[in-house]
Amino acid sequence: MDENDHTIFVGSKPFMNYVTGVVMQFTMQNADTVVVKARGKFISKAVDIAEVASKRFLEGQVFVGEIKTDSEEFKNKEGRQVRVSTIELGLKKQ
Amino acid sequence: MDENDHTIFVGSKPFMNYVTGVVMQFTMQNADTVVVKARGKFISKAVDIAEVASKRFLEGQVFVGEIKTDSEEFKNKEGRQVRVSTIELGLKKQ
Numbered sequence: 001m002d003e004n005d006h007t008i009f010v011g012s013k014p015f016m017n018y019v020t021g022v023v024m025q026f027t028m029q030n031a032d033t034v035v036v037k038a039r040g041k042f043i044s045k046a047v048d049i050a051e052v053a054s055k056r057f058l059e060g061q062v063f064v065g066e067i068k069t070d071s072e073e074f075k076n077k078e079g080r081q082v083r084v085s086t087i088e089l090g091l092k093k094q
Numbered sequence: 095m096d097e098n099d100h101t102i103f104v105g106s107k108p109f110m111n112y113v114t115g116v117v118m119q120f121t122m123q124n125a126d127t128v129v130v131k132a133r134g135k136f137i138s139k140a141v142d143i144a145e146v147a148s149k150r151f152l153e154g155q156v157f158v159g160e161i162k163t164d165s166e167e168f169k170n171k172e173g174r175q176v177r178v179s180t181i182e183l184g185l186k187k188q
Contacts, residue, residue: 051165
């Protein structure tokens with residue numbers, strides 16, 4: 001299975017939906033790596049999801065490995081160039 | 095100078111205060127590494143600060159290197175045990 005299949009994009013759904021999603025990818029789909037991605041204001045939530053999944057639900061089984069941040073540029077509705085930060089948190093089986 | 099001297103704790107002050115703080119540590123105080131730290135809801139802001147400082151103000155001079163997340167446990171005012179996520183973003187001279 002392609003690593004891209006094990007990616008969770010964090011948005012406005014309830015917090016535990018994403019945590020459950022991460023846990024299920026490891027336990028049901030036997031993923032070795034799950035990447036939690038977010039942009040802008042959802043970055044804090046993505047870090048919470050990675051921490052809770054790895055430290056509470058999958059303690060001793062999964063850890064937060066490589067973390068990358070970046071910036072994306074795009075035009076908003078008013079045609080202005082806008083910058084937004086992104087994060088990728090790589091959770092890995094121990 | 096101790097590396098700990100080059101740490102910026104992100105809170106509720108205006109965004110640009112922190113960006114200026116990072117830029118000044120590199121330019122005026124000649125730091126090799128500046129660590130941007132935050133907890134909870136300020137994590138998104140800390141990522142924005144690291145991205146804007148490294149990609150807009152210090153482009154080609156500074157990059158976001160090692161990023162670490164963790165969890166802290168503490169008792170809130172009501173005596174309940176609470177978990178909060180933390181982040182540390184290490185900005186380094188190129």
